[in-house]
Amino acid sequence: MVPLSAYGKDYTPPPGKVDASIDMKTAVRDQVNAMDAVAYFTLLCELMKTNPPYKADAPMVAKMATIGIVPGQSFDKTKFNPDFAKRVPQVAFDRIMLHFKFSDGDVKNVNGWGFTTKTGIYDTNYIQRALVTAIGLGANRPQDAVYPTSQKYEGGLIGREYSGADKYIMTFKKGLTPPVDGFWSLTMYDGNYFFVENPLNRYSISARQPLKPNPDGSIDILIQNESPGADKEANWLPAPKGKFVLMTRLYWPKEKNPSIINGSWSLPPVKKVS
Secondary structure: OOOHHHOOOOOOOOOOOOOOOOOOOOOHHHHHHOOOHHHHHHHHHHHHOOOOOOHHHHHHHHHHHOOOOOOOOOOOHHHOOHHHOOHHHHHHHHHHHHHHHOOOOOOEEEOOEEEOOOOOOOOOOHHHHHHHHHHHOOOOOOOOEEOOEEOEOOOOOOOOEOEOOOOEEEEEOOOOOOOEOOOEEEEEEEOOOOEOOOOOOOOEEOOOOOOOEOOOOOEEEEEEOOOOOHHHHHHEEEOOOOEEEEEEEEEOEOOOOOOOOOOOOOOOOEEEOO
8 A cells, every 4th residue: 555646656655653652562451441430531531632522422421521521621530539439440340241131122132142233323322332342342333243142052051151071063954044145153262252272273163164064954063172073073163171152243134034133033042962
C-alpha cells in the first residue's frame, strides 16, 4: 500500500513510531480490570473529549455529571465518593454477569449454546454493550456474524463443564448444518479462551474441510483429546486434557428460514459419549 501521491513511483514508507509509555505486553482486559473507579473515569473523560455522546445519551449524561463525568471535560473527582473507588468495578462486573445469566432475551441459551442477536446497534442498552465489551471487546451486527458459545455439555449437571478426560459428539442432521451465506466454524479453546495445541494443528472445524457424513447424511463432530482413529480424524476437533470451551461462528447468517437470527434454526446440543 502506498499514498495515492506515490502511486506508480518508487516509495519508501516512513519509519514507524512506538510510544514506549503504552503497555504492549499486559492484556488489555487485565489493564482495565486493574483500574479503580477514579482511574477508569479519568480515562473515560479523556476519551470522551474526542468521542462525544449521541443525543439519545442525554439522560445518562445528566446522571454521570452528578459524579464528575462531563463530556469534553476532565474528570472531577471531587464529586465522586472515594469510598466507592474500589467497590464500583466489582459491582459493575457482577451486574454484567447477572445480565449474562438473566438478560430478558438479550442473551439466549438454546441446547447449551449461549448467544445474542443484539450486537452492534445498542441504542441506550448500556448493560448489553458492556457485556459484549467485557467478553469480546466488540462484536459484529448479527447480520454479519453470530457467535454461540458453549461451556458445558447437554444434560450435564450444574458446573459440569467440558473436560478432555471425556469424549463428546455433536451431530448435524442431514441438510441442517449452520445456514449461512458466508461460512461457519466450530472453534476449540482451553479454559482461558486460548487455542489448543494438537497434533493436527487444527483449531477449528468447518464445512471447508472434507467432513465425512454418516450413511443417513448426518455429520458427526467428534470432540475429544485422543484421536478417534485415522478413519474418523476428518471430523475430529482435538481438545486439551483439561477444561475447554466451544464457540461456533456463523458468518453472514441467513435471515430467512432456517435462520438463527429469527430462531427458526438452532445449533444441536453437544452430548457426552457414554
